[in-house]
Amino acid sequence: MTRPNIWRNAIPTLAAAALLAGCSDPEPTPAEKAAAASVPGAPPGGAADLAVKNAPASKVEEKTGLVEFAYSYPREAAAIPELAAWLDGDRATKRDALIAAAQRDKAAAEKGGFPYRAHSHLQKWQRVTDTRRFLSLSAEIDTYAGGAHGMQGFGTLIWDRNRRKLLQPLDLFASGEAFDAAIRDSFCAGIKRAKTAKGIVADEPPDSPFAQCPPASAQTVWLGSSDGRYLDRVTVAIAPYEIGPYAEGSYKINVPMSGELVRAVKDEYARDFLPLN
Template sequence: MTTETLWRNAIPILAGTLLLAGCSDDKPTKAEKVAAASVPGAPHGAAADEVAKVAPASNVTETNDLIEFVYAYPKEAAQIPELAKALDDDRAVKREALVAAAQRDKDAAEKGGFPYRAHSHRQIWQRVTSTPRFLSLSAEIDAYAGGAHGNPAFDTLIWDRNRRKQMKALDLFKSGEAFDAAIRDSFCAGIKRAKAAKGITADEAPDSVFAKCPPASAQTVWLGSSDGRFLDRMTIAIGPYEVGPYAEGSYKINVPVTGALVKAVKDEFARDFLPVN
């Protein structure tokens, strides 16, 4: 059930509350004020906040001969009206782009007399952590546009409750360069360990495109928490072709939140991090 469906289902009940309130000389209760703010039309202001508190996770799935589209996000995001709207808008943009590209390729396939393969976009947002200030989300994306294989990717999102603003994880740091310098050694060592776990020896040949450890700031950074209060965990997601050929797959590298890393955090966010010794 979407947020929109939720408030629409609630309107008859809220309207009844309004009628009862109109027959009473007592001061309106909080519930009556919420009802008055939400009828008629969509919720807004305090009413929107009340409805959002019970909003369920959002999961939209569409499958037909043209496309397969999946876009989901957790209830923690659905319960923040501004964030839910941003994600709904992103979902609409992604679907529109998918349909346009798919229809173009389908028309070309029919004209050329070759089979069309349905295009797809699957994007699942999940909660990494929720602290008093931040909601941290991660997304794994799998897109297919009719080629030899799909195109996996990652995304990240931080919601700052204090500023009611959507951010990227790197926005919390002084610069990408400062971030890279603070974790370069542990990040690069983590890649070598992850490759070894797959039975792959890191390619260090001077002329190899994968010989050099890439900057962590160019990858997808997920920030987490072990205690629900401070950001003290970090994972860096690396897509195919970044540190190896497509067949090697993707990597998720856990990097410790050290004192050096916290020093690279912007002053306004430093108190929200906790280095792990």
Template sequence: MTIYTPWRKATSFLAGALLLAGCSDDKPTKAEKVAAASVPGAPPQAAADEAAKGAPASNVTESNELIEFVYAYPKEAAQIPELAKALDSDRAAKRAALVAAAERDRTAAEKEGFPYRAHSHRQAWQRVTETPRFLSLSAEIETYAGGAHGMQTFDTLIWDRNRRKQLKPLDLFQSGEAFDAAIRDPFCAAIKRAKAAKGMAVDEAPDSVFAKCPPASAQTVWLGSSDGRYLDRMTIGIAPYEIGAYAEGSYKINVPVTGALVKAVKDEFARDFLPIR
């Protein structure tokens, strides 16, 4: 194993936020402008703070003719033994799955007489924010399985210090349906603006798979904080093929934490949220 610098830096998130700041004819509201200033959910200084900390606490890479594997997580996660153990277990499972698929495909390639292309899995967890109760992490994942192109996906988690338990952001809400109902309008409007910023028209043909705005709860949700005290920022990661062709790439949609959204939060967590005023 050797030390590897993650292929994605926090500035990639900043690029996404700047992209979403671009305006179309559908101008964003004041609340949405505030939300769009986040780096998904993190305070503006987060990128600089993360860069100043240096390499992540756990950063493993393996590169050979069979696979390329990268898995990293920051020191804030490593400082929580239960979370570090869970991430180490996830890393081992991801590597095992990668090796199994790669060995199977290499055997098939040799049998059929065509070149084998090394499979890869690259995943870097980064700190979104910390509050007295929560540590929020985001991950960008790049995979390649020998086809025409690779794939990008996202992941998310929240560590609840009070319960000493790993959660998903949606666990903090009453239900996926309540979450979707609270943010559907600003989420769908933000998607249209993000697509317009890329020069992509929204496909509204009745028979198009991309005609409808997808449920936000089916995407990757990152929760963040502007002040390190309350959860008041949110970004939703959308992988390729979800709202457009592969060529469009992924999207990071900033959505305001409104009073309506906070009303959808479970009572246990309501005091940890602060809506935009």
């Protein structure tokens, strides 16, 4: 499919990844830097930083009377060809779906004699963390399909450099059930604190769809790192309507990387996690 000429690709938007703290490797030679830049998906730090510096971030934008579409991802992702290809494919899929739905709804509006409101899909991937093994990305997604209001959603992915494979955060754990059991108390307590911070203190009636704390595994999980070496941070993003009415908006709940949670990690990933206790 031919893309409109108003699309803009490869717009640099982020600074290069920083060198890992405490790295004691000697400064690479110019030849080593050039070699590192040619290695797809090379880990961060040392010579491999050059590969990230040379990879422009990717951003496309389109706005017409029919749709508004935007999709971007950072240079750290653009430096990994397989990951960039997946993101480009996801972008094309999202745009095609938006166009198809918009054309259908516009035709229905014209037939029914009521105004059509342009549909939109705005998605921005950002780096959560970039360790020697994992690149963790988060996405915030705003959509509108002609209704009373738009919707907010979230995305997540992890690139495993060792296996050269795209993963979801929960793929690193023994099971969704094991993840939920390890995180439930801190996650549910975090929701209560977040609601209180918004001034929401009334208890929901037992028959309310929002009365129960939902499983964290059913939400969007982001894994991060405080030192660029180990995964030691967890955030659970919750979209509107999941734990409250639309007016409450979305939530981002930070929970500790407890020893219990790390014990729920699959053996092959255990060395990449660092518990807080």
